[in-house]
Amino acid sequence: MVAMSLHHPSREDLEVATVLHALSDPQRLRIVTRLAGAEEPCSCGGFGLEVTKSTLTHHFRVLREAGVIAQRPVGTSKFNSLRREDLDARFPGLLDAVLSAAPAPVTSAAP
Amino acid sequence: MVAMSLHHPSREDLEVATVLHALSDPQRLRIVTRLAGAEEPCSCGGFGLEVTKSTLTHHFRVLREAGVIAQRPVGTSKFNSLRREDLDARFPGLLDAVLSAAPAPVTSAAP
DNA sequence: TCGTTGGTACGACGACCACCGTACCAAATA
DNA sequence: TATTTGGTACGGTGGTCGTCGTACCAACGA
16 A cells, blocks of 8 residues: 555644644644744654654644644655644634743753 | 632643643634623623533533633622633733634624 | 664553533522 | 522533554665
């Protein structure tokens, strides 16, 4: 099987309740904050979350299916990025408000 | 027994994940939108939600305990109001973003 | 070729959630 | 006093959620 290529909801299908739900979990909030901090897309690991791989997969899927992040498969890994433009277009100011409200994520951008 | 007078979290205890979760339900989103529309506090009924009284009580409690609304008992009824100032202070722009993102609530204040 | 790495699929478990019905209460009104 | 009104408390039901472990797969490096 080739891809089954990761379903992403289109911009106009984003629903505010779904997005808010995706953002209402501390772990996912952490992921999103990290993603917002790093300008380049980054893979699923290395977020320093203390959960297992399967749980990570779950959280990333919830975020993707809500339309909060985009996932692009690259080799054996996956690039995750925030869907800033889409979110800003549909829900102006929401992402920024959430990001500035969220507790600082220890910015592991290690030196 | 007198009051047990409705616990409201103080401003500095508001948590963004909890607030987002409270707002991530369609019914509660509707309540909040209505509350934002009507400048005066209003009682729990009359929101036109198609759920039973007990479910209404549940949703209002979730909103109150998250710090989204304030409930003040008045006679046999209760006045609900949005905690705008507190929310704006802790999470600037969040409430406005959610309100403008939320689907219009049939604005029973028909033009 | 073998092991490692990054990720998925599936099944399970306990916790929580939205919703309901019933019973109940206090205030206002008749 | 009896009734209505606006709301709470409790218990239950079905569904979803967060988490995990195990098994698995594809790509890469030794």
